[in-house]
Amino acid sequence: MTASHDKPPLRIALAGLGTVGGGVIRLLETNAGLIARRAGRPIEIVAVCARDRNKDRGVDLSRYPWEDDMALLAEREDVDVVVELVGGADGPALALARRALAAGKGLVTANKAMIAHHGMELASAAESAGAPLKFEAAVAGGIPVIKGLREGAAANAVSRVYGILNGTCNYILSTMEKSGRDFGDVLGEAQALGYAEADPSFDIEGVDAAHKLAIISAIAFGSRVDLEAMEIDGITRIRSADIAQAAALGYVIRLIGIADRDGEGDGLFQRVQPCLVPRSHPLASVDGPTNAVVVEGNFSGRLLFQGAGAGDGPTASAVVADLIDIARGVDTPPFSVPVSALETLPAADPGHRLSSTYLRFTVTDRPGVLAEITAAMRDAGVSIESLIQHGRHEEGGEVLVAMVTHEGPESGVARALALLEGSASVVEPPLVMRLLG
The missing domain is CATH 3.30.70.260 (ACT domain)
Structure with missing residues (x-):
């Protein structure tokens, strides 16, 4: 067997040095030996890029070459894989993704909005270029939901996939439940603690959860991503009185994303909406900024994936897991099957x-x-x-x-x-x- 140090390293360029980008650097540095053994070769950062070169990110960037123009990361001959951690459905992130795949580079991203809106295009480009495209970190942080669906449950016909896909909403709802306080008060606390953004609209209006649901439902059901067909409702109108009434009935309120094949036809049902969850259900005990996804397979039965849905450590863990797969030569189609084999399913009538x-x-x-x-x-x-x-x-x-x-x-x-x-x-x-x- 060839030792990992006898193989050339996997060379990566890192775009975006925020919370997750810094976490990726710390993880690759801290666990370098372990990662090399498990990947079969070292994984090395050969270039980085971010908006502010002088910002203190808590990691030593002096050893890494800096590119002022992010797009140039895709043009460097010493780069095998571009890691995109910039965010945003369009703009610079999408431009970099397109350019990297066109240049035959692998692409690893944590960008759920970009994959939800442009995943079909990027997957087609990856297939044409023979380049890997991986996005485990785009859904539920460090929880291996995509890997679980794409690999662990690959032999199953999935009947339903659903869960708690946004930690901000889950923190707000579970805190309202425990404290009896109203939505606005708890939202302010979530922002102060860093669980909610200064502009929390994507989270509290259900859009972030919808992006994630669109991605996992496409993998679960072998369908093309169809965000436009999804029903989306957030948590902004829930009052403490609703929480109390649910509790009196034996329920808790959680924002749930659910997708299943329509039992009455050939359609795909997708919805993000606050639901009353029975206290006996596994999702009822999921509180705080935690994510949990349930997959129901015809042979596996009910599978529950639960853990931290965000944060530098868990999300960086998912990014590096994708890099290890690429280093090993694991190149599964991004949505489990080639884009040409993905079905176009009509939206089910609810x-x-x-x-x-x-x-x-x-x-x-x-x-x-x-x-x-x-x-x-x-x-x-x-x-x-x-x-x-x-x-x-x-x-x-x-x-x-x-x-x-x-x-x-x-x-x-x-x-x-x-x-x-x-x-x-x-x-x-x-x-x-x-x-x-």
Whole structure:
């Protein structure tokens, strides 16, 4: 057997020296010997690039050649793989990715937005160039979800994949649950602790989770990435009263991304939405800034992947795991099968899906309002399992009315809400959350 030091090193160029980029450097330096043994050869950084050359990043960059123009990393003859850690669906990150693959370089990225929006194009370019494209770090940080789907569960027909895909939202919801505080207060705390960005909209509106779900559902179901077909709803409208009502019913609220093949047809169902999760379900105990993904295979059964979804250490671990695969010569198609073999699946109609639904209405406090809501449910064929009115404000003020429906087609709830649309009694759009079955 040839020793690792007898083989030429895998030479990488690193674009982006933020939290994750610094973590990659520290990991490659700290575990250099172990990584070389497991990869079969050393992995060496031969060039780096970032916006600010003089910023203190807590790592010694003096030994690494610096490129002021990021695009030139793809042109260097001494580079085998470009590691893109810049972020953003388009702009410099996408330009670098295209240029690296066109030059026949491998590409490793943690950029879920870029893969969700341009993954098909980049995978095709990688195949044409015979270059590896890997993005384990783009979904759930250090949790090997993509590797688990692409390799560990490769023999299975996956019926459903779902989970908690955004640590910021999970921190906010689980903290609201424990403290009884409202959304805005806990969001501010999450920002102060570094769990939420200064502009947290991608996280709290469900977009970040949607990017991740689009990627893993494409791998799970052998389909082309289709972000546009996904239903996306975030957590900004959840109140402490909703958390308390869920708890009284034996549930917790979590932002859940779910994808499955439509049981009534050939479509692919994809949705990101806050859900009521039974306390007995494995996802109910996932709290703080943690991610967890459940994969249901026809022979493997239920598989649970759980761990840190972000941070320098876990994400750097996933980046370097991809580099080790490339060093070993492991070159699986980015989405498990060649792009030409990926199916184009239509978006499934959610109307016939059976579920129980939590509905919360903000209504004017006057006689007849409850009768109006329940009449709309009756006329739409929706059966109410439980109903509660939250508190009572001054006469003429607003109150919260929450209900849980019996299991039935989602189309029924949609019809009931359509009947109530424009009602003077309902002062804001109802909050709709499904109960996770």
